[in-house]
Amino acid sequence: MLSQSTSYYLPEPSHWPVVGSCALFLMTFGGVLWMNEVTAGPWVVFAGMLTLVYMMFGWFGTVIRESEGGKYNKQVDLSFRWSMSWFIFSEVMFFAAFFGALFYMRVLSVPGLGSGDTMEQLWPGFVAQWPVSGPGIEEKFTSMGAWGIPAINTLILLTSGVTVTWAHWALKKNNRTQLIAGLAVTVALGILFLTLQAYEYVHAYHELGLTLGMGAYGATFFMLTGFHGFHVTIGTIMLIVILGRSIAGHFTADHHFAFEGVSWYWHFVDVVWLLLFVLVYWL
Amino acid sequence: MSAVIGHEHDHDHDHAHGHEYHPGGLMRWVKTTNHKDIGTMYLWFSFVMFLTGGFMAMVIRAELFKPGMQIVNPEVFNQMTTLHGLIMVFGAIMPAFVGFANWLIPMQIGAPDMAFPRMNNWSFWLLPPAALLLIISLFVPGGAPGVGWTLYAPLTVQQGMGMDLTIFAVHILGMSSIMGSINIVTTILNLRAPGMTLMKMPLFVWTWLITAYLLIAVMPVFAGAVTMTLTDRHFGTHFFNAAGGGDPVLYQHIFWFFGHPEVYIIAIPAFGVVSQVIPAFSRKPLFGYTSMVYAVASIAILSFLVWAHHMYTTGLPVTAQLYYMYATMLIAVPTGVKVFNWVATMWKGSLTFETPMLFSLGFLFLFTIGGFSGLVLSIVPVDIQLQDTYYVVAHFHYVMVAGALFSAFAGIYFWLPKWTGHMYDETLGKVHFWLSFIFFNMIFFVQHFLGLAGMPRRVPDYAPQFTDFNMISSIGAFGFGLSQLLFLYVVIKTIRSHEPAPQKPWEGADSLEWTHLPTPAPYHSFVTPPTVK
Numbered sequence: 001m002l003s004q005s006t007s008y009y010l011p012e013p014s015h016w017p018v019v020g021s022c023a024l025f026l027m028t029f030g031g032v033l034w035m036n037e038v039t040a041g042p043w044v045v046f047a048g049m050l051t052l053v054y055m056m057f058g059w060f061g062t063v064i065r066e067s068e069g070g071k072y073n074k075q076v077d078l079s080f081r082w083s084m085s086w087f088i089f090s091e092v093m094f095f096a097a098f099f100g101a102l103f104y105m106r107v108l109s110v111p112g113l114g115s116g117d118t119m120e121q122l123w124p125g126f127v128a129q130w131p132v133s134g135p136g137i138e139e140k141f142t143s144m145g146a147w148g149i150p151a152i153n154t155l156i157l158l159t160s161g162v163t164v165t166w167a168h169w170a171l172k173k174n175n176r177t178q179l180i181a182g183l184a185v186t187v188a189l190g191i192l193f194l195t196l197q198a199y200e201y202v203h204a205y206h207e208l209g210l211t212l213g214m215g216a217y218g219a220t221f222f223m224l225t226g227f228h229g230f231h232v233t234i235g236t237i238m239l240i241v242i243l244g245r246s247i248a249g250h251f252t253a254d255h256h257f258a259f260e261g262v263s264w265y266w267h268f269v270d271v272v273w274l275l276l277f278v279l280v281y282w283l
Numbered sequence: 284m285s286a287v288i289g290h291e292h293d294h295d296h297d298h299a300h301g302h303e304y305h306p307g308g309l310m311r312w313v314k315t316t317n318h319k320d321i322g323t324m325y326l327w328f329s330f331v332m333f334l335t336g337g338f339m340a341m342v343i344r345a346e347l348f349k350p351g352m353q354i355v356n357p358e359v360f361n362q363m364t365t366l367h368g369l370i371m372v373f374g375a376i377m378p379a380f381v382g383f384a385n386w387l388i389p390m391q392i393g394a395p396d397m398a399f400p401r402m403n404n405w406s407f408w409l410l411p412p413a414a415l416l417l418i419i420s421l422f423v424p425g426g427a428p429g430v431g432w433t434l435y436a437p438l439t440v441q442q443g444m445g446m447d448l449t450i451f452a453v454h455i456l457g458m459s460s461i462m463g464s465i466n467i468v469t470t471i472l473n474l475r476a477p478g479m480t481l482m483k484m485p486l487f488v489w490t491w492l493i494t495a496y497l498l499i500a501v502m503p504v505f506a507g508a509v510t511m512t513l514t515d516r517h518f519g520t521h522f523f524n525a526a527g528g529g530d531p532v533l534y535q536h537i538f539w540f541f542g543h544p545e546v547y548i549i550a551i552p553a554f555g556v557v558s559q560v561i562p563a564f565s566r567k568p569l570f571g572y573t574s575m576v577y578a579v580a581s582i583a584i585l586s587f588l589v590w591a592h593h594m595y596t597t598g599l600p601v602t603a604q605l606y607y608m609y610a611t612m613l614i615a616v617p618t619g620v621k622v623f624n625w626v627a628t629m630w631k632g633s634l635t636f637e638t639p640m641l642f643s644l645g646f647l648f649l650f651t652i653g654g655f656s657g658l659v660l661s662i663v664p665v666d667i668q669l670q671d672t673y674y675v676v677a678h679f680h681y682v683m684v685a686g687a688l689f690s691a692f693a694g695i696y697f698w699l700p701k702w703t704g705h706m707y708d709e710t711l712g713k714v715h716f717w718l719s720f721i722f723f724n725m726i727f728f729v730q731h732f733l734g735l736a737g738m739p740r741r742v743p744d745y746a747p748q749f750t751d752f753n754m755i756s757s758i759g760a761f762g763f764g765l766s767q768l769l770f771l772y773v774v775i776k777t778i779r780s781h782e783p784a785p786q787k788p789w790e791g792a793d794s795l796e797w798t799h800l801p802t803p804a805p806y807h808s809f810v811t812p813p814t815v816k
Contacts, residue, residue, distance in 0.1 A: 014401050018313050024409065024455055029419070035447055079398040083399065097540075100540075134527035135525070213521070
């Protein structure tokens with residue numbers, strides 16, 4: 001398997017990376033201006049995002065053309081597999097930081113604030129429980145129940161995991177119709193999930209009094225579900241690209257790493273959701 | 284796969300074609316997908332950052348030359364210590380070793396290039412915007428963050444917009460590191476020449492495989508930590524605020540879960556370089572290759588399990604202190620294995636002392652001292668006394684400067700002939716070593732005594748009884764700084780030299796770049812992979 005071919009594909013010099021660097025510089029610098037209420041901020045961020053979209057179309061377009069042009073041999077394919085796996089591992093570690101914060105607050109900092117000298121001297125009357133905002137926050141909130149929208153969203157994401165696998169089987173059997181149908185259903189489920197989550201956020205802010213500022217619960221709830229939702233958004237966009245490519249006739253039964261990479265990512269997002277459902281919503 | 288194999292001919296065609304398209308001038312460097320060009324850019328970038336961070340160190344040492352306030356106010360002093368740390372760690376040392384990785388890994392495993400040449404380019408070109416954000420932070424209202432390189436909450440939550448710039452700089456640096464590391468891991472796992480089994484790889488490649496793994500594991504965690512800082516600053520979260528059920532100590536836990544492996548991210552490639560250089564000048568194979576691989580792997584695993592030894596004074600439970608103390612001491616075992624292996628490699632070897640060997644020996648002696656002072660600091664009752672004193676500063680500079688930087692110098696002198704095709708000036712190289720070695724100890728050895736006597740770090744003024752040692756330290760610092768200009772001169776002189784270097788200038792060197800490739804290394808190393816016996 002290793003080094004079967006002597007012609008590993010090496011791309012020629014490319015301007016896309018440096019375009020991406022400019023995009024990120026504009027987005028971050030503009031973001032700083034925006035957060036510090038400098039008028040130009042949003043415009044600089046917007047320019048950065050446009051540049052990033054331009055870069056993505058250009059760079060990914062090049063990769064797709066190279067792939068469809070048959071320039072990627074089996075060894076290149078294996079490189080993609082390794083790299084996607086390691087990328088997902090890095091994402092796991094990113095979420096781990098926030099799950100770690102949740103764990104720390106629930107097990108250490110909130111009980112610490114509600115017991116012993118800390119409670120008696122600094123926050124008399126503070127009762128350590130979960131969900132809680134914090135001893136210094138006056139406003140009340142209601143926490144998000146697990147068995148309404150979150151349970152439905154769990155079913156939606158689990159179903160989408162099945163439909164994307166169905167599409168994969170169809171691709172392996174050269175059944176274009178089923179492939180496209182499976183992907184289309186998956187995309188629809190992804191969008192449905194995001195819509196319900198947006199509704200849930202509106203509900204939280206307007207009816208439950210649950211905001212980002214609601215201390216330990218508010219911060220961990222919105223940051224964990226928010227970053228997850230952001231990843232679902234990315235995953236849905238990637239699925240849409242794959243759907244478009246499937247309609248355009250890309251991929252063969254034995255050469256379709258882009259499809260598999262996206263489905264790995266989708267399953268990863270799915271697993272993170274299951275953890276969220278249990279640790280953030282349910283327990 | 285038939286469709287792909289059918290295109291085999293196209294591959295060769297495109298291969299050749301892709302390599303003939305070379306934009307000239309600046310565009311060569313902006314658009315390049317060549318691992319050697321990218322390695323060169325990493326190395327030059329890191330040198331520029333080394334001088335920038337070094338200049339900040341000069342400001343710090345000038346201020347500390349005598350008691351009282353001399354040249355900067357306390358705010359600027361804090362900004363200098365913060366940026367000096369961030370720039371040296373993320374801008375100078377890490378990119379230097381990524382530069383080595385880019386140059387050497389494809390050559391040492393017999394690969395045509397890195398696995399993802401375009402992403403490789405992006406990994407590099409993300410560094411200048413990040414550095415720019417850091418530098419811009421000096422000039423915004425409120426100035427650069429004056430919080431120390433560890434960016435501890437709650438101080439970070441109270442800083443001006445310079446902190447936001449720093450946070451985003453960290454995000455971009457993290458992206459660069461993650462992409463670079465994915466590229467390195469994939470290259471090592473998938474692009475080795477036939478016969479180059481894992482346990483035949485040069486130790487430098489092994490150390491980078493493990494370092495890249497560490498980077499992929501912990502850079503996202505750091506990104507998470509600074510993201511929480513950002514939302515605490517601007518979006519009303521209470522991660523690090525007790526009023527909201529959070530805790531500033533939470534930041535420290537997340538940061539050091541990243542920060543301790545980060546220490547090894549810097550040290551492990553240094554081990555790799557030294558493990559190439561010492562055998563070459565001992566004219567013996569590396570002693571205990573297998574144990575070296577296992578030792579590096581053990582250090583990497585242990586590095587995830589010891590983070591709270593940076594936090595003994597935050598109020599950890601005694602059981603936790605005991606666990607972290609013993610776990611930290613455990614790291615001395617694999618580190619000791621490495622040190623003894625390097626010594627055993629030299630035992631009865633036919634030693635010569637060219638500049639790379641001198642820097643490696645300097646590394647060996649001084650890094651060991653830094654390791655021992657680390658052991659001292661791992662002991663809880665001792666650390667409670669020494670926390671935040673100059674003893675800690677001395678300890679980590681023995682590891683970072685005499686460890687990582689000296690081994691980077693060793694590597695540069697060692698491979699400079701292969702990279703440039705010219706021999707460096709041996710005499711000047713040796714002068715550079717001795718100046719660096721002497722001035723380094725002048726700066727940092729006395730800081731052990733300052734710390735033991737109780738001088739706190741990160742404070743611009745001090746009690747008069749510390750004056751003598753501080754003066755020695757500052758004079759050493761200026762000498763060390765100036766000595767590095769000599770290094771720049773040596774490198775430029777080598778590049779411009781007309782004296783060709785042989786394919787294998789070092790008798791004992793045995794990895795593929797010496798045995799299979801001419802000097803200077805051709806633009807494309809192994810278009811067809813060599814067969815490794």
